[in-house]
Each structure stands twice: as C-alpha cells, then as structure tokens.
Amino acid sequence: MAKTITIDGVNIPYEEGQTIIEAATTAGIYIPHLCHHPEFTPHGSCKLCTVKVNGRNCSACTFPAMEGQEVINNAKDLNDDRQKITQMLFVEGNHFCPSCEKTGNCQLQAVAYHLNMLDDHFPLFYQHREMDASHADILIDHNRCIFCTLCVRASHAHDGKDVFAISGRGINKHLIVNSESGLLKDTNMAATDKAAHICPTGAILIKHTAYQVPIGERLYDHQQIDQVSLNTELVDHDK
Amino acid sequence: MYEHLETADNTENLKRVVVEPVSRVEGHGKVTLLLDEDNKVKQARLHIVEFRGFERFIQGRPYWELPVLVQRLCGICPVSHHLAAAKAIDQLVGIDPVNLPIAADKLRRLLHFGQVLQSHALHFFHLSSPDLLFGFESEISKRSIIAVIESYPDLAVQGVMLRKYGQEVIRMVSGKRIHGTGAIPGGMNKSLTKEERDYLRKDIEQIISWGVASVALIKKVHCSNLPYYDDFATIRSNYLGLTKPDGALELYHGGIRAKNAQGETIMDHVDYCKYNDFIHEEVRSWTYMKFPYLLSMGQEDGWYRVGPLARVNNCDYIDTPLAELERVDFKAHSNEVMVHSTLAFHWARLIELLHCAESIKTLLNDPDILSQDLVAKGEKRYEGVGVIEAPRGTLFHHYQVDENDIVTKANLIVSTTSNNMAMNESVRQVAAEYLSGQELTEPLLNNLEVAIRAYDPCLSCATHAMGKMPLQLELINADGQLIDKLVKGSNGHINRIANA
Ligand code: SF4
Ligand code: FES
Numbered sequence: 078m079a080k081t082i083t084i085d086g087v088n089i090p091y092e093e094g095q096t097i098i099e100a101a102t103t104a105g106i107y108i109p110h111l112c113h114h115p116e117f118t119p120h121g122s123c124k125l126c127t128v129k130v131n132g133r134n135c136s137a138c139t140f141p142a143m144e145g146q147e148v149i150n151n152a153k154d155l156n157d158d159r160q161k162i163t164q165m166l167f168v169e170g171n172h173f174c175p176s177c178e179k180t181g182n183c184q185l186q187a188v189a190y191h192l193n194m195l196d197d198h199f200p201l202f203y204q205h206r207e208m209d210a211s212h213a214d215i216l217i218d219h220n221r222c223i224f225c226t227l228c229v230r231a232s233h234a235h236d237g238k239d240v241f242a243i244s245g246r247g248i249n250k251h252l253i254v255n256s257e258s259g260l261l262k263d264t265n266m267a268a269t270d271k272a273a274h275i276c277p278t279g280a281i282l283i284k285h286t287a288y289q290v291p292i293g294e295r296l297y298d299h300q301q302i303d304q305v306s307l308n309t310e311l312v313d314h315d316k
Numbered sequence: 317m318y319e320h321l322e323t324a325d326n327t328e329n330l331k332r333v334v335v336e337p338v339s340r341v342e343g344h345g346k347v348t349l350l351l352d353e354d355n356k357v358k359q360a361r362l363h364i365v366e367f368r369g370f371e372r373f374i375q376g377r378p379y380w381e382l383p384v385l386v387q388r389l390c391g392i393c394p395v396s397h398h399l400a401a402a403k404a405i406d407q408l409v410g411i412d413p414v415n416l417p418i419a420a421d422k423l424r425r426l427l428h429f430g431q432v433l434q435s436h437a438l439h440f441f442h443l444s445s446p447d448l449l450f451g452f453e454s455e456i457s458k459r460s461i462i463a464v465i466e467s468y469p470d471l472a473v474q475g476v477m478l479r480k481y482g483q484e485v486i487r488m489v490s491g492k493r494i495h496g497t498g499a500i501p502g503g504m505n506k507s508l509t510k511e512e513r514d515y516l517r518k519d520i521e522q523i524i525s526w527g528v529a530s531v532a533l534i535k536k537v538h539c540s541n542l543p544y545y546d547d548f549a550t551i552r553s554n555y556l557g558l559t560k561p562d563g564a565l566e567l568y569h570g571g572i573r574a575k576n577a578q579g580e581t582i583m584d585h586v587d588y589c590k591y592n593d594f595i596h597e598e599v600r601s602w603t604y605m606k607f608p609y610l611l612s613m614g615q616e617d618g619w620y621r622v623g624p625l626a627r628v629n630n631c632d633y634i635d636t637p638l639a640e641l642e643r644v645d646f647k648a649h650s651n652e653v654m655v656h657s658t659l660a661f662h663w664a665r666l667i668e669l670l671h672c673a674e675s676i677k678t679l680l681n682d683p684d685i686l687s688q689d690l691v692a693k694g695e696k697r698y699e700g701v702g703v704i705e706a707p708r709g710t711l712f713h714h715y716q717v718d719e720n721d722i723v724t725k726a727n728l729i730v731s732t733t734s735n736n737m738a739m740n741e742s743v744r745q746v747a748a749e750y751l752s753g754q755e756l757t758e759p760l761l762n763n764l765e766v767a768i769r770a771y772d773p774c775l776s777c778a779t780h781a782m783g784k785m786p787l788q789l790e791l792i793n794a795d796g797q798l799i800d801k802l803v804k805g806s807n808g809h810i811n812r813i814a815n816a
Binding site: 210211293 | 378380388492721
C-alpha cells in the first residue's frame with residue numbers, strides 16, 4: 078500500500094525520499110514558494126513554503142515526507158505570515174512593478190497577488206544598489222535580488238560554471254559574480270545558460286527582450302501562480 | 317501689453333493672494349496675485365512647481381524600459397510619453413521613422429489617435445464644459461460635471477462614451493486602458509486581431525457623429541458671445557508644432573513648423589532631432605518651470621504656444637473631410653490670419669477630436685494593422701530624439717545612452733512647459749482686465765482658472781509631485797505673512813480660515 082501523508086486533511090501518497098513540497102506538487106497541491114525549484118537542491122531560505130507538520134513549523138521544500146504526517150498548508154495564519162514575508166522582500170529591495178520589465182512574468186509579483194498582498198505595509202528601505210549592465214546580453218539589476226540562490230545553484234549544477242555566489246550577511250548580503258573585476262562581462266556567463274533564465278524576479282534579465290510579450294500573453298495574465306506552478310513543475314518533477 | 321505686471325516696482329505694500337492648486341486642472345498650480353492696498357492687481361504669476369525628477373528616474377536605467385517608465389511620470393497623457401520615448405529609442409536601435417515597419421507605424425498612430433480622442437473628450441466634457449455651458453461666474457454648484465449631467469444628460473453621456481471609446485482603442489493596441497505596453501524599440505509588440513478591429517469598428521460611425529456634434533456645440537457656445545470668447549485671456553503669440561510634409565495637420569510624426577502672430581512662417585519642415593539648435597529654455601528665479609523660446613527671435617519675443625490652437629492655426633489643411641470643413645469655418649470666424657483667442661483652444665481641440673475619430677476609422681479599414689511584420693532593427697546608436705504632438709502640444713524626449721545600453725542623459729520638454737509663457741501672459745491679461753479693483757471672490761478667481769484651463773495644462777505631468785496637495789487660497793502680505801487662507805475642498809466648497 079502506498080505511503081501517505083495528509084495535507085489540509087486530504088490523504089496524498091508520497092514516495093520515499095520526497096520532500097513535502099514534492100509530494101504536494103505531484104498530488105496537485107500548491108504550496109507557495111520562491112527559492113524552491115524542482116531541478117535543484119533545496120535551499121530553504123525564503124520560508125514562504127512554511128507549513129505546519131504535526132503542529133510544528135517546517136519548510137516544505139526541505140522537510141522529507143514521512144508516514145503519518147498531518148500537514149497544514151492553506152491556513153489563514155500561515156498565509157498571513159507568508160504575506161508578511163513577501164512584504165518584507167518587497168521593502169528590502171526596490172521592486173517597482175509598474176516600470177519593471179518582468180511584470181506579468183514575475184514570480185515574486187505573482188506570489189504577492191496570490192497572497193492578496195495589497196500594499197508594502199512596512200516602510201521601504203530604499204536601498205541603493207548598483208546595476209551591472211556590462212554584459213552584452215545579460216543585465217543584473219541588484220535592486221530586485223531576493224537572494225534565493227537559484228542562479229547560484231543553476232550556474233553550478235546545470236551550467237557547470239559557478240558564475241554566482243552570495244556574499245555578506247544579514248542586511249549586507251549581496252550577489253557577487255566570479256570575476257576579478259566583479260563585472261558580469263568578465264565571467265564566462267552566456268545568455269543561453271540556465272542561470273540567465275531562472276531568476277524568480279527581475280534581477281537577471283536577457284537584454285533587448287523587454288516588453289516583447291504583449292499584455293494578455295504573459296505568464297500570469299490568465300492564470301495565478303498556483304496553477305502555473307503546478308503545470309510547469311509537475312513536468313519538471315517527472316523528468 | 318501686460319508685461320509691466322510681471323514684476324511690480326514696489327512690492328512693500330502689496331498683499332499676496334495665492335490660489336493653489338488651480339482646481340480641476342489635474343495637478344498643482346498656484347496663482348499669485350500681488351495686490352496693492354486697493355485690491356488692484358499689481359503682479360500676476362503662475363507658479364508651477366516643476367518636479368525636477370524626470371532625469372533622476374531615468375538616468376541609470378536601461379533604455380528599453382523608457383517607454384514604460386516615462387509614462388508613469390505623467391498620469392494624464394501616458395500614451396504620449398510612451399510614444400515620444402518609443403520614437404527616441406527607435407533611433408537607439410538604428411531605426412528612423414521611415415524605417416519603422418508600416419504596421420508598427422500605423423498601430424502607433426491608432427494608439428495615439430485613441431489617446432488624443434480620450435484626452436480631448438475628458439478635457440472638454442469633464443473639465444471645461446461646466447464653465448462653458450453655465451458661464452465662468454456661475455455658482456459653485458453648477459460648476460461641476462454633475463450639473464452638466466443634470467442639465468444636459470445627452471451631452472454628458474456623449475462625453476463619457478467618447479472618452480471610453482478612446483480608452484478602448486488604447487486597450488486594444490497596448491493591452492490596457494492606461495499604462496499598457498505596445499511600443500518596443502523598433503516597432504510594436506502586437507498587432508490587432510480581426511476580432512479586436514471589428515470590436516472597434518462597430519462604434520466608430522457613432523463616435524464620428526458625436527465628434528461632429530461636439531464641434532457644433534462649441535462653435536455655438538463660442539459664437540453666441542463672440543466678443544467675449546474672442547477677447548477673454550487672448551494674447552497674440554507665435555505658434556509651434558509638427559505638420560506633415562505637405563503642410564497637413566499631423567499628430568504623430570512630422571517636421572517642425574512655427575508661425576508668428578501674423579501667420580508668417582518662422583521655420584518649416586525642420587528636423588526635430590535638431591531642436592537644441594533653435595529652442596532654448598530660459599530659467600527665471602521665481603519658478604522651477606522653464607520658459608522655452610525660439611532662439612532666432614530672442615527671449616523677449618520668441619515664446620510660442622503649442623497644442624490644439626497652435627496646430628489648427630499652423631496647418632494648411634486637415635486630411636480628413638469633416639474636420640477640414642470645421643477648420644475652414646474656424647479660421648473664417650476670425651478676421652485675422654491666425655486665431656489668437658485663448659478660449660478658441662476649446663474649439664480647436666474639438667476639431668482635433670473629430671479628426672481623431674475620422675482617422676481611427678481610416679486606420680480600422682486598413683489591413684496593415686493586422687500585419688505581423690512589427691519590428692525592425694538596425695545599427696546601435698547612442699542618442700535619440702523623439703517628438704510627438706501630445707494632446708496638449710509638442711512633446712520632446714531626448715536621450716543619450718552608453719555602450720552598456722544605460723541612459724546617461726535625458727531631457728524632456730513637455731507641452732505645458734512650452735505653453736508656460738503663454739499661460740502667464742493669459743493670467744496677467746485676465747488679472748488686469750477682470751480682477752483689478754474688485755473684491756476677491758471665488759467666481760473671479762475662477763476666471764483665472766478658466767484662462768489656465770483653456771490650455772489644458774498637464775500640471776501633474778510637468779510637476780509630477782508625489783502625494784496630494786490640498787486646494788488652498790492664501791492671502792499673504794508683502795512681508796510674507798499669511799493673513800488669510802481659503803481652503804477649497806474636493807466638493808468645491810471654500811472654507812475661509814481666518815487669521816491663519
Ligand atoms: S539574482 Fe535572482 S536568482 Fe539570483 S539570487 Fe537574486 S533573486 Fe535569486
Ligand atoms: S521555498 Fe522553501 S524556503 Fe523558499
């Protein structure tokens with residue numbers, strides 16, 4: 078008999094070695110997340126995927142599914158906390174959706190909509206972060222980095238390049254690139270790299286492609302992130 | 317004629333009356349009247365707190381963000397900024413207007429006609445018709461769109477529908493009613509589907525007929541009291557704007573034409589990329605807003621008006637038949653070559669509204685707007701200038717970028733800045749003629765607002781200030797003391813705050 082856990086009272090099967098989020102996705106249940114990506118080792122840093130497992134808070138992207146778990150996912154208190162976390166991400170960087178070219182295709186924006194975030198709530202930090210436009214084909218706008226490390230992981234595990242790393246701690250945390258000059262143009266990064274396409278916000282962008290997708294045809298124009306996420310990640314899980 | 321009023325000789329014994337902001341202009345304006353002890357207007361100035369933030373917002377950003385970024389600077393005619401920036405960044409990817417794919421050119425024109433239509437409809441029906449229909453000194457309760465709806469329900473409905481139609485054109489082309497996308501470097505990101513085109517086509521005849529009715533209405537209003545309409549706030553000025561190569565009215569792309577008050581040509585078919593060679597911007601100590609003027613005529617005489625009045629005055633003809641008939645009528649009503657009446661802005665505006673409606677129809681019948689050939693690309697350049705005839709007049713966008721595609725320099729001249737000197741002149745005119753020697757009352761102050769409003773200034777565009785400003789009138793004496801204060805609520809009621 079298949080092993081099962083329950084999520085919000087629903088019995089779902091899991092396979093040995095799956096995390097809770099993987100089991101949930103396979104069963105068609107969306108757990109909000111930003112730093113999780115099915116292709117890469119979990120990082121467990123954004124805490125958006127926090128669920129209650131038998132009464133205890135756990136990150137669903139790192140916590141293994143185990144027999145007898147009663148998981149609470151879609152609950153008001155959890156979603157309230159997720160909304161607060163998202164608001165903190167917004168105020169910590171400079172996320173101005175109206176003039177950002179990622180709008181409509183951005184996971185951060187989409188998750189904010191999903192969590193019904195209507196304002197920033199917290200005062201903006203107005204961080205001053207530089208842009209790195211040195212690369213001919215790729216732009217890094219550090220203002221929008223949420224330190225999910227997906228580019229770090231993708232460059233390492235997929236591209237075999239180690240272009241990115243996170244340096245510094247706490248509020249001084251920042252994304253660095255692997256070159257003497259500190260500029261992207263002096264790394265071996267290419268626009269075809271996985272790392273150039275994985276950023277969940279508008280921090281890493283392919284130059285000269287802005288606004289080419291008209292309104293109405295963007296990723297989140299017709300479906301919310303839960304649906305989009307289940308559609309795409311289920312495919313990835315099965316790979 | 318009224319220049320002596322700009323700076324009074326002796327300001328010690330003057331009282332200062334401040335009207336702030338001018339109500340029903342969507343932004344902040346402040347009229348300062350320095351009064352002497354007999355309540356005679358000695359000095360009149362229109363202050364516009366220009367928010368010098370354009371450049372700061374733009375500098376350091378990649379150029380392809382510009383069309384979307386700049387439209388956020390102005391809540392009033394975002395599409396015009398979108399398109400002026402797009403024209404400039406076309407050049408950064410090596411595309412001059414002649415090389416833009418035909419479909420992209422026509423879609424942008426369609427978008428622009430939609431914008432001008434909705435903007436002109438908004439201005440006339442929502443902001444100005446209460447004054448024009450009920451008189452400038454009518455009681456407060458009549459000076460709102462609500463009163464128009466009650467007294468002229470059909471007219472109010474037409475205004476709403478005309479505006480809505482313009483917004484629908486914008487939505488179909490750019491994806492949203494406001495702040496859509498649409499223009500990208502070297503072209504457009506989508507064409508119209510057949511369904512979208514047919515959706516717009518089904519109402520266009522109605523829109524044109526309402527356009528005709530609007531012009532008939534304003535003509536009737538204007539001609540019903542010709543001496544008043546022709547004289548109120550009227551100034552003789554130069555006029556500047558784009559025209560087509562054959563001299564026809566043009567809103568999207570053309571050469572610069574300027575004429576003087578006698579209708580003589582100052583310049584014609586000039587390449588706007590060289591605007592810096594013939595337009596300078598003067599700075600004055602009492603306002604942040606600059607005063608552009610034609611270099612060849614000098615600071616004193618070189619100021620000019622832009623916008624509907626300038627365009628309809630300047631052009632040789634209009635290439636849509638109904639609007640052309642109206643243009644001929646418009647010119648014929650005046651016994652001068654150029655129509656100088658400031659209130660004739662309204663008339664010219666509605667002729668343009670009709671022209672937009674007719675032009676939209678032409679484009680909707682053009683199969684090119686369905687084409688998928690939408691983007692062109694050439695050699696990268698480091699500088700681009702885009703100029704367009706926005707609803708309120710000629711709008712200049714000028715950018716420089718570095719080798720990493722980042723904007724290093726930006727300069728914008730918005731229409732309201734071009735009309736700055738003219739608005740000051742009109743304010744002075746009204747102040748001298750209508751307010752001198754009278755007790756200050758709200759209807760009288762409204763005359764000043766009416767003069768400014770005729771220009772349809774996008775004050776929140778030229779002065780894009782964050783947050784809200786309460787509407788207030790302040791009485792400040794020559795020592796800078798606030799001795800009285802009138803606060804105008806959003807309902808139009810005025811509270812006097814004694815001994816403020
Ligand atoms: S640049 Fe993007 S992918 Fe990389 S850490 Fe920042 S947010 Fe994550
Ligand atoms: S998705 Fe689990 S901590 Fe980020």
